[in-house]
Amino acid sequence: MEADLVLRAVVLPAAATLVLLLLLARHRPAVGVAETVSRWIPLSAALPAVLSYAQQEGAAGFAWPPSVAFGWSWLALVLAALSAIVLRPVPAVLRAAACAFVSMSVVVPPGHSDPVVRVAAAALVAASAFAASFPPSGPARGGVAEHAAWWLVFAVASVMALLSGFAKLSFVIASLSAAASFLALASAWMPRLRTGAASNAASACALGVLCFIGLGYDETGFPWWTWALLACAPSGLAVGAWNWGSPRARALAVIAVPALLALVALVLALGWTGALDRFGEPSSPERDLYGLRAEP
């Protein structure tokens, strides 16, 4: 069952996103327009997740209005991506703030309806989105490396969602991770598929939205600040702006720093709840530490 679900809810949505972005990237800008990265790349922060959500929930998942906070996730991600595309010309800080507040405004996870909490969460995501889109342009922008960073960050987030007890959310995040990995490979041959400031902002907002939902439905009891730290992991992309001496060192830093931040969040969450202790226990065929067989 898991293999089938991974194919339908993770691999296929990511592959469909890649195909669509390849088609859209074929469109060249008018002569004289200094546009080197496809404007549609921010769609990679929403499309795989929407397709994955649709695969898992079917038409009933789009009933209006959604009865669970998870049901709003697809809309929040679409709003984040569209905001990033439409607001591409505006300054990065405004774009990041708009993306974050628009997308976070539609999601109200259970137990987190307090406006102060929601505004604080949106502000945190906005800061992370701005850091992830810094610098807005120039040679410091990493191409393949940034996609690879997103691949790892989303992968860690997917594991955290799974360990929190929410498999469907985990598959949605995993589809974003898979799409980032496909784009990392494709962008090596097609530079127009590289990340841009706008796509990084959209992806950071998508991660923020999904972490907020993960926090709301967390059945394991991961501390809220571990979810916040995970949502802030994209801010590590800002290290790409520093002078690392060589492109290789910069690329390594761009991949490693966000991934490490995400990994630290996961390890702290597991350590805090005592789940790490269980990894030392002798395994048995009946054990299912990752909840992969956890269906009735």
Added chain:
Amino acid sequence: MNTCCLGLRCVAVLAATAGVATAIPMIGANAVAQAPAAAPAVAGSMTCNVDPVHSKALFRVHHLGAGQFWGRFNDVTGTFSFEPGKAEGMNFDVTIATESVDSGNEDLDKHLRSPDFFAAKDFPKMTFRSTGAKKTGERTYELMGDLTMRGVTKPVTASLEFCGMADMGRGPKAGFEAQFTIKRSEFGVNYGVEKGAIGDEVRVIVGLEGGPKK
């Protein structure tokens, strides 16, 4: 001397207490042995509060095309009204706390509480409210009602058995057992349905015991 007397008194008190404590279960045992086989005659209808300690809801679902998986809800509350032997006036209003789902496996319980299944944080309760009843046998009934789960309300028909009624010194108690089958996908619980990894049809068995509403 005084200390000795006090010690003897303490021993005597302890012995008496122990004797009473031993006697209580024996009284219970006698009561069980002398329990009436049939329900005592009760005039008129009776409205009961569900006793959450002695009431449970179990569910059964086909797993991986092989075995039948059983789980239960431990927190069952509500009220029921009935008049022995009559379907008229029979009324059930039962609430189940979705947070109380218990599969015997902690990881599995977390998953069952998540939006993949019961979405316990969004929908902390599921309810059954009867709309009518029909007598089908000496102690059996067909109970019609509305089941609300995950915000979706669907009519269900349960086969209901009157299990008995007795007073064993703790006030009159009455018990029922209801069984019905639902399609969980109709209530938005579709995880694993598509490939049949987890069956769509779920058999629900609810055992209720209650005493007169005060």
